[in-house]
Amino acid sequence: QGLKNAPATFNRCVTHLLRSVRDFAPSYFDDVFIHSRAVDGKLEVEMHSEHLRRLFALMRKHKLYANLKKCIFGASEILVLWCLVGKNGVRPDPGKVRAINEWPTPSNVKELRQFLGLATYLCKYVSNYAGKIRPLSQLLKKDAAWVWTAECQQAFDAVKQGLTEAPILAVADQDRPFHVVRSNATRSRGT
Incomplete structure (x- = not known):
């Protein structure tokens, strides 16, 4: 070893x-x-x-x-860690986006964890990702009963939709000024 x-x-x-x-x-x-x-x-x-x-x-x-x-x-573009990187910016690997979009509705915690494991890797492309997956995260809590609600389905579909519409993330131009803006949303902080 x-x-x-x-x-x-x-x-x-x-x-x-x-x-x-x-x-x-x-x-x-x-x-x-x-x-x-x-x-x-x-x-x-x-x-x-x-x-x-x-x-x-x-x-x-x-x-x-x-x-x-x-x-x-x-x-002009190369695949790096599930992302296509090119002169216009960074976008998710279309193959991974397709895999997420074809993912069937989870029927248990294990399947949900598998879905979230893949989706979370590409979460930077989905606006308010933590907020969108909140209903799904509730199902992962220790003593939570598995009840797939309409809200869970909406969250599941919202993540898929967010990746389908994923923007190209621009690479910061170090020669020009740019600003980092932080959201004050308190409910989406990984809790």
Whole structure:
């Protein structure tokens, strides 16, 4: 059995070795994502080629190797942790959204937990997610009786609908001012 902290140690090591290209090539464990924009009269593809050369030189220096079968070059959008990431922003993986939309109505706590496990992973795309799932969360309480009410069905359908209409979440432009706004809703705080 391996070390329990080996993945975190590996991630920290890769992040440290690739720190000089972090501005255009962030890493997540053994995945490196290169994003390139047109700059100083150079086209996106020219910048992307330059970024690739810099990354590969750094990898060569540190004896890091890429599996070419797993590499994707020049894509306008890539799948990262159940999300499609592109120059316009981030959106949920259509396959996961389809799986949620095809999910049958839960008939017991185990099935509800399975549904919520998948849906909660993509909750950032559903406005007021915690508020919408409140009736479903009540069924998960320790001594709650399993009674699937019309309110539960509405909550279940609202989550599905919210993901179907999921917005593309824009990536913050660090060169422009932006504001973080927090809701004062007290009933939707993970209780």
